[in-house]
Amino acid sequence: MNEFRFLHAADLHLDSPLRGLGARSDEYARLIGDASRRAFNDMINLAISSECRFVVLAGDVFDGDLRDAQCGLFFVNGMARLKQAGIRVFMILGNHDAENRFVRHLHVTDNVHLFDTRKAETQVMDDLGVAVHGRSFGRRDVTDNIARHYPAPVPGLFNIGILHTACQGREGHEPYAPCTVEQLVNHGYQYWALGHVHTREILHRDPYVVYAGNLQGRHAREAGPKGASLVSVRAGAVVDVAPQVLDVVRWASVRVDLSAATTRGEMTGLIRHAVEGVVRQADGRPIALRLELAGATALHAGLIRNAHDLTLEVETVLASISDEIWLERLKVQTHAPPRAPVLDTSTGGRIAADIRASATPDALRAELDAILAGVFERMPAQARTDALRAGLAADIPARAVDLALSLVENPEESRDAFS
Numbered sequence: 001m002n003e004f005r006f007l008h009a010a011d012l013h014l015d016s017p018l019r020g021l022g023a024r025s026d027e028y029a030r031l032i033g034d035a036s037r038r039a040f041n042d043m044i045n046l047a048i049s050s051e052c053r054f055v056v057l058a059g060d061v062f063d064g065d066l067r068d069a070q071c072g073l074f075f076v077n078g079m080a081r082l083k084q085a086g087i088r089v090f091m092i093l094g095n096h097d098a099e100n101r102f103v104r105h106l107h108v109t110d111n112v113h114l115f116d117t118r119k120a121e122t123q124v125m126d127d128l129g130v131a132v133h134g135r136s137f138g139r140r141d142v143t144d145n146i147a148r149h150y151p152a153p154v155p156g157l158f159n160i161g162i163l164h165t166a167c168q169g170r171e172g173h174e175p176y177a178p179c180t181v182e183q184l185v186n187h188g189y190q191y192w193a194l195g196h197v198h199t200r201e202i203l204h205r206d207p208y209v210v211y212a213g214n215l216q217g218r219h220a221r222e223a224g225p226k227g228a229s230l231v232s233v234r235a236g237a238v239v240d241v242a243p244q245v246l247d248v249v250r251w252a253s254v255r256v257d258l259s260a261a262t263t264r265g266e267m268t269g270l271i272r273h274a275v276e277g278v279v280r281q282a283d284g285r286p287i288a289l290r291l292e293l294a295g296a297t298a299l300h301a302g303l304i305r306n307a308h309d310l311t312l313e314v315e316t317v318l319a320s321i322s323d324e325i326w327l328e329r330l331k332v333q334t335h336a337p338p339r340a341p342v343l344d345t346s347t348g349g350r351i352a353a354d355i356r357a358s359a360t361p362d363a364l365r366a367e368l369d370a371i372l373a374g375v376f377e378r379m380p381a382q383a384r385t386d387a388l389r390a391g392l393a394a395d396i397p398a399r400a401v402d403l404a405l406s407l408v409e410n411p412e413e414s415r416d417a418f419s
Contacts (some may be wrong), residue, residue, distance in 0.1 A: 001130050007047045009228035010058035010195030012040055013096065015071045018218055018288065037074060038161035038248045039216040041220065044078045045230055048085045051231055053128055055087060058195030058212065059094025059164030065242055072106050083111040090123060091115070093136035094164040094195055095176050120150040124157065147179040153188035158236050161187065164195045166201065184209050191231065191238055198222050200243055208238050217251040220290040220328055250282040252289050258334055259295035261270035267299060268317050279322055286324040292331040300334045
């Protein structure tokens with residue numbers, strides 16, 4: 001059996017918008033708008049430069065309905081480049097692709113094999129001694145264990161299974177095509193190329209069961225390096241599964257503990273130190289940053305009183321580090337340091353005591369529930385709102401109390417903030 005390499009990629013989500021960044025300038029939008037296409041181009045370049053014999057695409061090449069015909073043409077051109085380099089492509093449709101009425105009618109080049117939606121099938125490459133097995137999603141909500149019906153391994157060949165699955169369940173991912181690692185391991189293939197989960201993960205070695213992750217992070221929950229897996233095979237066995245970083249915009253979530261900060265200068269120093277580490281790891285890529293300020297700090301009251309000024313202050317620090325860091329969200333999760341109880345008989349002290357005593361009155365809770373109900377009624381039916389509703393219901397009253405106390409206990413600063 002020959003020695004060869006192949007590239008395993010999944011969840012390209014071509015033309016998927018980078019969520020949370022749409023409110024920026026037109027120039028900014030142009031810089032990030034084609035991130036998924038640039039990552040795809042880099043994937044094609046990698047397959048060619050690494051002399052891969054074939055590429056495996058484990059579903060969700062497109063992002064739902066193909067709204068722009070140019071996106072389909074862009075993909076076809078990429079496949080044509082692989083054909084010119086003598087590289088074959090084996091592709092299945094995932095849940096997002098299944099929503100797309102145009103995908104099955106794309107006139108792709110003849111080096112691409114799109115697996116059937118009705119049953120799993122096998123493609124054999126005699127020159128390499130490889131059998132590739134796969135099945136596409138025919139509809140979005142495939143809830144059957146379709147891997148159970150994949151063909152038996154072809155004796156004497158290196159067998160690859162391509163599957164779009166939430167294998168044993170993954171938080172944040174619909175439980176499509178459920179299966180178990182044990183089931184895949186016992187099926188007899190040498191490599192399972194999985195898609196659907198956007199985090200790279202090796203579930204098992206010998207045989208290998210691998211999520212390649214997605215090519216380009218799309219929002220703050222998809223932080224860190226993204227890309228594909230370059231698989232090396234020798235004498236019928238996998239000898240290496242090497243991660244290949246391909247994202248062109250890096251998402252990062254950073255939590256800065258301000259417990260040790262007593263001045264704004266110390267705060268900005270801590271932010272700078274944390275973000276500089278992210279910049280080094282991004283290796284020159286633009287960064288979409290979600291920044292959380294946390295910890296018990298004497299700065300707390302000032303941080304929550306004027307969110308606009310704090311945002312400008314943080315963005316100034318980021319601009320001094322790099323002109324390609326975009327603040328996607330700033331979350332202030334600090335709290336005031338605990339203080340010994342002191343009887344304050346002043347008017348402000350009595351008001352503060354009343355605020356603390358009625359931190360979550362029934363009237364406030366009822367009004368908040370009504371507001372949240374109106375908000376969630378307008379959200380998509382498939383949105384998972386239970387956890388978000390519970391989090392907001394718990395967080396908003398506490399933050400309202402914090403803000404009220406900061407205004408009462410620091411009247412001079414409060415007048416400046418609202419003047």
